[in-house]
């Protein structure tokens with residue numbers, strides 16, 4: 001019997017995702033042209049190889065192969081000792097050669113899986129393969145001044161290295177698909193294999209989706225959804241497809257195996273073409289590139305250089321630093337932030353130190369970065385600055401309040417100690433100045449003084465706050481409290497006498 005939380009339609013959605021990620025290399029897959037194409041003049045980063053001119057010969061980019069291997073290993077794939085490149089033939093104006101170099105039957109990495117969290121639980125989805133391919137150029141469609149339509153070709157992207165990560169149809173809800181994608185992107189960023197930037201097209205997703213009656217083991221006819229440009233688009237498009245296909249089956253209409261495009265502003269998918277089959281592309285081995293032989297030593301070297309992966313690091317943060325699940329998740333989202341945290345707390349930190357560093361990063365520093373619009377993997381201060389700042393707070397050289405002022409104004413290479421001196425933010429250890437402020441506050445707020453003396457202990461909070469204000473937040477709150485308590489008690493005594 002279906003549970004209440006599942007779709008009431010009696011159908012189950014089956015999703016497999018194919019991700020194309022741009023491999024983070026300096027040059028293209030088969031030539032020396034720069035692989036960065038944003039903000040470059042159209043067709044300026046090109047050469048005979050990536051323009052597909054007759055007689056130009058491709059040469060494999062070793063760095064791209066290593067990054068794809070690293071990704072495959074991080075995904076637990078096996079690395080066959082032999083793989084090859086193939087030509088995938090089709091015509092499109094952004095593909096000057098008339099074929100794309102890809103991998104067909106012998107990919108670089110096979111049979112892996114992705115561990116990820118969804119709905120608070122660990123899931124595992126199969127990865128059938130990770131293979132290398134080259135990107136195509138781009139078409140720009142626009143209207144001219146005279147009102148006619150024109151299409152322009154830019155080949156700066158032609159030949160940029162891509163990897164295709166093909167997932168098994170193991171995902172069972174749009175939410176799970178989104179969690180899988182976010183985890184995959186995070187893993188790619190940890191490995192350093194891709195920026196995973198979706199807006200810039202460095203991380204693109206196609207979704208294969210079908211529905212079947214709950215309890216059925218076979219797979220229904222699937223639609224391949226394209227043009228999914230954000231995590232949100234993926235989730236919305238899958239929800240739409242789940243409904244569309246379920247309704248079609250209920251009405252007795254067959255599901256076509258086809259390619260459909262997601263139309264963001266209308267929130268629908270529309271049929272584009274009936275889906276091609278692999279044999280339509282006339283794949284055949286690329287004669288201009290030798291097969292790739294990956295030996296065990298190379299695999300071992302790349303494997304040993306892999307970083308601790310996001311899920312493992314997140315678990316370790318909970319266990320070692322006693323952080324909550326959500327704190328650990330936030331701190332490990334971006335590898336540089338997790339590194340900053342660990343450098344700032346040092347080895348064998350106390351739980352208090354770990355909590356303080358976590359709070360500073362999550363609540364204060366990430367907030368400043370967001371305000372400034374800097375990338376999510378950067379913080380306004382370095383790990384060493386944070387470490388020194390925490391030391392200063394622990395040894396009462398600066399108050400938390402003054403420290404918050406300091407982090408906003410700290411220069412990139414400045415030590416927090418120097419910054420605090422420059423900005424006069426060190427703790428006020430001049431007792432007479434604090435006593436003076438306390439006396440002034442007691443005169444200025446007689447009601448609070450009276451309340452306290454009548455036994456309303458909480459009234460001292462107001463007086464502490466006002467005294468802190470008068471010292472520019474630089475007096476230690478503990479010292480202020482002691483001085484206030486002393487002053488209130490002795491005044492009492494005097495009055496009684």
Ligand SMILES: [Zn+2]
Nearest residue numbers: 031033047050
């Ligand atoms: Zn080139």
